[in-house]
Amino acid sequence: MDGDVRSIILDIEGTTTPVEFVYDVLFPHASEQSAVFLAQHWSDHGVQRDIAGLRDEHARDLATGLEPPAWEIAASPLEIMSIAAYVRWLISRDRKTTALKSLQGKIWRAGYEAGLLRAEIYDDVPPALDRWTRSGVQVGVFSSGSVLAQRLLFAHTTAGDLTVFLSNYFDTTIGSKFEVGSYRHISGALDEPAPAILFVSDVVAELDAAKTAGMKTTLCVRPGRLIDRGDHPAVATFDSICP
Ligand SMILES: [Mg+2]
16 A cells, blocks of 8 residues: 555445345344334334434325335334334335434344344454554545444454444445545545545445545455456455555
8 A cells, every 4th residue: 555545444335344244134134123123112212213204204205106014003002013114115125214224223233232233344354454553544434324333333243343443434424425525525524635545445436436536546346246347456355455
């Protein structure tokens, strides 16, 4: 790596973590646990706020002609089951709305804390985080998952708690991963000029946006993933990203 890189920003899905963990473990867990979680945490203020957001989303879905599962009358015994059915319906459509993401984050936290979930991390990731931070490079994350979900994932990995290595977390509240402006915001938030930042991802379109913002880029190509490399340097593991 160039000696002038002072900050590394990592994508999660397909870069630090197998895509399968997100789609075969995390999302199914939120679907399966939603009814039990809502029943156990019904009176929590944050859960009620998420439910209010979901109720608005449900009304919008009906208004636009979609056919989500019916929302049963408030406080009726069937209401929780009907909300859980709606949550599963949203997850099956890969919705990324604020209320859904917020509720999913809470369900995942309960799952991680109960030991039901452990995040998969590629083997080369922990030693690289250690190596980079020892050499004075700051490491952060930019992912479409919420900052809460990012922190939970790195706090409960198969290799232990990796949050000690991470200084910054960015999600799409600062902008889409495909927009140049998002990477300019990250540069500003880190108080580093873009050329001092290396962005690592498995998606060429994200790297293109980061490069346009002036960042250095590296394409991470994990096993089983066939990717058009574009015009970015490519690596198979973090072992070859050395300060
Ligand atoms: Mg990715």
